[in-house]
Amino acid sequence: MNRFPTAAHLVSWAKFCPQVHASAGKTKNKGRGGGNPWLAATPGNIAAAAARTDTFLGARYRRIARRRGKQKAIVATGNTLLTIAYHLLTDPEARFHDLGADHYESRINKERHARNLATQLQAATGQKILIRNGKAVILEPEAA
Structure with missing residues (x-):
C-alpha cells in the first residue's frame, strides 16, 4: 500500500x-x-x-x-x-467500526431543519411562521 x-x-x-x-x-x-x-x-x-x-x-x-x-x-x-x-x-492499529444506519439522521440539527422547513412554508404560503418550543406557530398579520 x-x-x-x-x-x-x-x-x-x-x-x-x-x-x-x-x-x-x-x-x-x-x-x-x-x-x-x-x-x-x-x-x-x-x-x-x-x-x-x-x-x-x-x-x-x-x-x-x-x-x-x-x-x-x-x-x-x-x-x-x-x-x-x-x-x-x-494502519495496522486501525479497526473497522460501523457508524450505523442512523448516522446521517443523528447528525441533523432538528431545530435548524424545522426552521428551514418553516421558511420554505412561509415562502410558499406568504404567512409568517415561527417555531416556538418545537411547535409551529402561525402569526396573524397586523392590521394596518
Whole structure:
C-alpha cells in the first residue's frame, strides 16, 4: 500500500471514481474510467450487497440512490469501500467500526431543519411562521 500516498490515489487507480472532462469552460461527466473490470466488479458487487443491509454503507447507498440514481450510488459506495480498505491496510492499529444506519439522521440539527422547513412554508404560503418550543406557530398579520 506504500504505492498509494492517499486513499484517493487508490480509488483513482482502481478507476472507481467519476471522470470529469473539461474543455473551453464546459464540463462533461464521463462516468467511470476503464480500468481493470475484475477489480471494478468487486467493490461494485460489495456495494450492491451492502445496499440491502442495515449498516452505514447501506444507508449511504440509499441516500445517494434517492437523489442521483442507483449506478452513481454504487460507484459512491464502492468509493467509500475502497477508502475504508485503504485505511485498514495502511494502519495496522486501525479497526473497522460501523457508524450505523442512523448516522446521517443523528447528525441533523432538528431545530435548524424545522426552521428551514418553516421558511420554505412561509415562502410558499406568504404567512409568517415561527417555531416556538418545537411547535409551529402561525402569526396573524397586523392590521394596518
